[in-house]
Amino acid sequence: MAELSYREAVARGIAQEMKRDELVVFLGEDVAAAGGVFKATEGLLDQFGPTRVRDTPISEQAILGAAMGAAMTGLRPIAEIMFSDFIAVCFDYIANEFPKSRYMTNGQVKCPLVVRTGNGGAARFGAQHSQSVENWAMMIPGLKVVAPSTPSDVIGLLAASVRDPDPVIFFEHKSLYATKGEVPDGEIVDRLGTARIIRPGKDATIIALALMVHRAREAAERLADEHGIDCEVIDVRSLVPLDMQTILKSVAKTGRLYTVEENPRLCGWGAEITSIVADEAFYDLDGPIVRITTPHIPLPAADNLEDLALPSADRIVAKIKTTLN
Amino acid sequence: MLQENERSEGLLTNDDIGLKTRLKLYRLQVEIRQAEQRAYDLFLQNLVKGTSHLSLGQEAIAAGVATAMEPGDLSFCTYRGHAHTLARGVPVEQVLGELMQRDNGLMRGKGGSMHLTSVDHGVMGSYAIIGAHLPIACGAAWRAQYTGSKDVSVCFFGDGTTNIGAFHEALNFAVIWKLPVLFMCENNLYMEYTPIEVVTAVEHPAADRAAAYGLESIIVDGNDADEVYRTVLKALDKARAGGGPSLIEAKTYRHSGHSRADPAKYRPEGELDKWLERDPIKIYRTRLLEFGVNEDTIKSIEDETASKIETATELCKASPPPPEDILTTDVYADGGWAWRN
Numbered sequence: 001m002a003e004l005s006y007r008e009a010v011a012r013g014i015a016q017e018m019k020r021d022e023l024v025v026f027l028g029e030d031v032a033a034a035g036g037v038f039k040a041t042e043g044l045l046d047q048f049g050p051t052r053v054r055d056t057p058i059s060e061q062a063i064l065g066a067a068m069g070a071a072m073t074g075l076r077p078i079a080e081i082m083f084s085d086f087i088a089v090c091f092d093y094i095a096n097e098f099p100k101s102r103y104m105t106n107g108q109v110k111c112p113l114v115v116r117t118g119n120g121g122a123a124r125f126g127a128q129h130s131q132s133v134e135n136w137a138m139m140i141p142g143l144k145v146v147a148p149s150t151p152s153d154v155i156g157l158l159a160a161s162v163r164d165p166d167p168v169i170f171f172e173h174k175s176l177y178a179t180k181g182e183v184p185d186g187e188i189v190d191r192l193g194t195a196r197i198i199r200p201g202k203d204a205t206i207i208a209l210a211l212m213v214h215r216a217r218e219a220a221e222r223l224a225d226e227h228g229i230d231c232e233v234i235d236v237r238s239l240v241p242l243d244m245q246t247i248l249k250s251v252a253k254t255g256r257l258y259t260v261e262e263n264p265r266l267c268g269w270g271a272e273i274t275s276i277v278a279d280e281a282f283y284d285l286d287g288p289i290v291r292i293t294t295p296h297i298p299l300p301a302a303d304n305l306e307d308l309a310l311p312s313a314d315r316i317v318a319k320i321k322t323t324l325n
Numbered sequence: 326m327l328q329e330n331e332r333s334e335g336l337l338t339n340d341d342i343g344l345k346t347r348l349k350l351y352r353l354q355v356e357i358r359q360a361e362q363r364a365y366d367l368f369l370q371n372l373v374k375g376t377s378h379l380s381l382g383q384e385a386i387a388a389g390v391a392t393a394m395e396p397g398d399l400s401f402c403t404y405r406g407h408a409h410t411l412a413r414g415v416p417v418e419q420v421l422g423e424l425m426q427r428d429n430g431l432m433r434g435k436g437g438s439m440h441l442t443s444v445d446h447g448v449m450g451s452y453a454i455i456g457a458h459l460p461i462a463c464g465a466a467w468r469a470q471y472t473g474s475k476d477v478s479v480c481f482f483g484d485g486t487t488n489i490g491a492f493h494e495a496l497n498f499a500v501i502w503k504l505p506v507l508f509m510c511e512n513n514l515y516m517e518y519t520p521i522e523v524v525t526a527v528e529h530p531a532a533d534r535a536a537a538y539g540l541e542s543i544i545v546d547g548n549d550a551d552e553v554y555r556t557v558l559k560a561l562d563k564a565r566a567g568g569g570p571s572l573i574e575a576k577t578y579r580h581s582g583h584s585r586a587d588p589a590k591y592r593p594e595g596e597l598d599k600w601l602e603r604d605p606i607k608i609y610r611t612r613l614l615e616f617g618v619n620e621d622t623i624k625s626i627e628d629e630t631a632s633k634i635e636t637a638t639e640l641c642k643a644s645p646p647p648p649e650d651i652l653t654t655d656v657y658a659d660g661g662w663a664w665r666n
Contacts (some may be wrong), residue, residue, distance in 0.1 A: 057498065059498055062463065062497070069449075069464020069465035095456050097452075102658070105432050108582065112658075144657075164658075166657050166658050242665040
C-alpha cells in the first residue's frame with residue numbers, strides 16, 4: 001500500500017498498461033515533454049520514449065481521428081483531450097466514428113481505444129473549462145463511459161478501459177487530481193460496469209459520480225451524525241456499462257433514491273437511472289426520487305457563484321433532510 | 326510494386342506501364358462504370374433505397390489509384406465510395422447487395438451505400454461525415470510507422486473537403502509525424518450543388534493548399550488513368566520509403582448529380598457535353614487501340630463485365646432482406662448491445 005494522488009495514479013495507470021503491452025501508445029496536447037497541463041502524465045516520455053508518448057498540435061480532430069485509425073489497425077491507443085469541454089470540437093469521432101464503426105460494418109471494424117479527459121468544475125475555470133459532460137458520451141450507443149473518484153479506481157478502471165475491446169471515454173475529474181488515497185502495490189485491474197457501495201445505510205440511497213461521490217459521502221456522514229439519517233452511498237463509477245443491479249438492490253432496501261449530479265439539470269445521467277428505477281422498482285419506493293444537480297445554467301467563474309451552482313454537501317444534507325419524510 | 330517483366334510487357338517499347346496493367350486499368354474502369362449505371366437503374370426501379378452517390382465520370386481515379394496500390398495498402402473512402410471499394414477487388418454483388426440493403430450485402434444492410442467497408446480487401450471504411458477519415462487515415466499510417474509495416478494509407482476525398490477543418494488538421498499532422506499516407510483529392514468541380522470556385526479562396530482547392538504544409542503541389546488529369554497511376558505510384562513509393570505524406574489533386578467531372586436526388590440543373594449549358602468528350606473510359610479505350618490491343622480483347626472485357634454485373638444483380642434480387650435478429654448485433658465487441666445489467 002502506498003498513498004498516491006489522483007494525478008499520480010493516472011501516470012501509474014498508463015505506465016502499467018504501456019509496460020504490459022507495447023501496442024499501447026499515448027498521444028495528446030502537452031502530454032509528453034510537458035507531462036500534461038495537470039501534470040498527470042509526468043515521466044511517461046522518459047519511461048517509454050517519443051515513439052510511444054507523443055505530443056500533438058492543438059488539433060482535437062486529428063488526435064481522436066489518429067487514435068481511431070491506429071485502433072482499427074491494431075494499436076491500443078490512449079488519447080488525451082485536455083478539457084472535456086473540448087470534446088465539442090471533435091464530437092464527430094465520439095458521436096459518429098468510434099461508436100458506429102463496428103455496427104455499420106457488420107462487425108468488421110474494431111475500435112479499442114481510450115479517450116482520457118479532464119472533466120468537471122470547482123476549479124474556477126468558467127463556463128468552457130468546467131463542464132461535466134459525461135452525459136454527452138452516455139447518450140451514444142457503442143461507447144463505454146467511465147468516471148473514477150479515487151486514485152485506486154483511476155488505475156484499476158483505466159487498466160480495464162485500455163484492455164476493453166470497445167471505445168471508452170474516461171472522465172477524470174480536474175478537482176480530484178490533487179486528492180490522495182491508498183493504492184495497493186502491484187498491478188491493479190478493475191472491471192467496468194461495477195458500481196461500489198462506499199457507505200452502507202438503510203434510510204436512503206445516494207448515487208454519485210467522481211467529485212460528487214466525496215460530497216455525497218460527507219453529506220451522508222453529517223446526516224448520520226446530526227440527524228440520525230442513515231444513507232447508503234453508491235459510487236456509480238461506470239455509466240456504460242451501468243451496474244443497475246447494485247442500484248436497484250439498494251433502493252429495494254432503503255426505499256428512497258437521490259442522485260447527485262454535477263451536470264446541468266436536463267438529461268443528466270441521473271435522469272436515465274431515475275427513469276429505470278421508476279420503471280422497474282416503483283413499488284420499492286417510499287417517496288419520490290430526487291435529483292440533486294447543478295441548475296440548468298452555464299457555470300460561472302467566480303468562486304462564490306460556482307460553489308452555489310455545484311451540488312455541495314450542505315445542499316445534499318438539506319435536500320435529503322427536507323424530502324425524506 | 327510492379328514486376329519488371331510486367332513493365333516490359335507493353336506492346337510498344339516505350340510503354341512504362343505494360344499491357345497487363347493497362348488491361349487491368351481498363352477492366353476496373355469498365356466495371357465501375359457498369360456497376361454505377363446498374364446502381365442508378367436499380368434506383369429507378371426502387372430496388373436501391375436511401376441515397377447513393379455515383380462516381381460516373383470519375384472512374385479513372387479509383388482505377389488508377391487502386392492499381393498502383395499494394396495488396397496490404399489501406400483505402401479510406403467517402404460516401405461516394407462504390408468506385409474505390411470495387412477497385413480494391415470487392416465482389417460487385419456484395420456492393421450492389423449493400424446498396425439494395427439485402428442480406429448478401431457487404432455489411433448485410435447495416436451500413437448502406439455511404440459506408441461500404443471490406444477490411445479483408447483493405448477497404449477500411451467509407452465515411453459520410455466530410456473530412457472525418459483524413460485524421461483516421463493518419464492514425465492507420467501512424468500504426469504502420471510504429472510497427473514498421475510498409476503499407477500506405479490512401480485517403481480519398483472531394484474538393485469540398487478541402488474547406489473543412491479536419492482536412493487542415495490532418496495535413497499538418499501527417500507532415501509533422503511524417504506519416505505514410507496519401508491524400509487523394511478528386512476535384513469534380515462541384516461541392517455538392519455549388520461550384521467549388523464560388524466557395525474556395527484558391528483556384529486549386531487541394532494543390533494550392535499544399536504549400537501551407539510544406540508539401541509539393543501536385544495536379545493530375547483525373548480522367549487519365551495512366552497519369553493517375555504513374556503519379557500515385559510515385560507518391561506511394563515515397564511514403565513507403567519513409568518520405569512522408571503526399572497530396573494529389575485530380576481534376577475530373579461528375580457526370581451525374583451529387584446524389585440520386587440531384588438532377589444537376591445548376592450546371593451551365595454544354596459543360597457536361599464537353600466533359601463527356603473527355604470521358605475517361607472513352608479516352609482509355611482509344612489509347613488501348615493505339616497501343617495495338619485489338620478490338621476483340623477490349624470488347625471481351627466489356628462483355629465479361631456486363632455479364633458479371635447481370636449475374637450480380639440477379640444474385641442480389643434473389644437475396645432476402647437482412648434477418649431481424651441482426652438489428653442489435655455488433656454494437657459492442659461482445660457481439661451485442663447490452664449497456665446495463
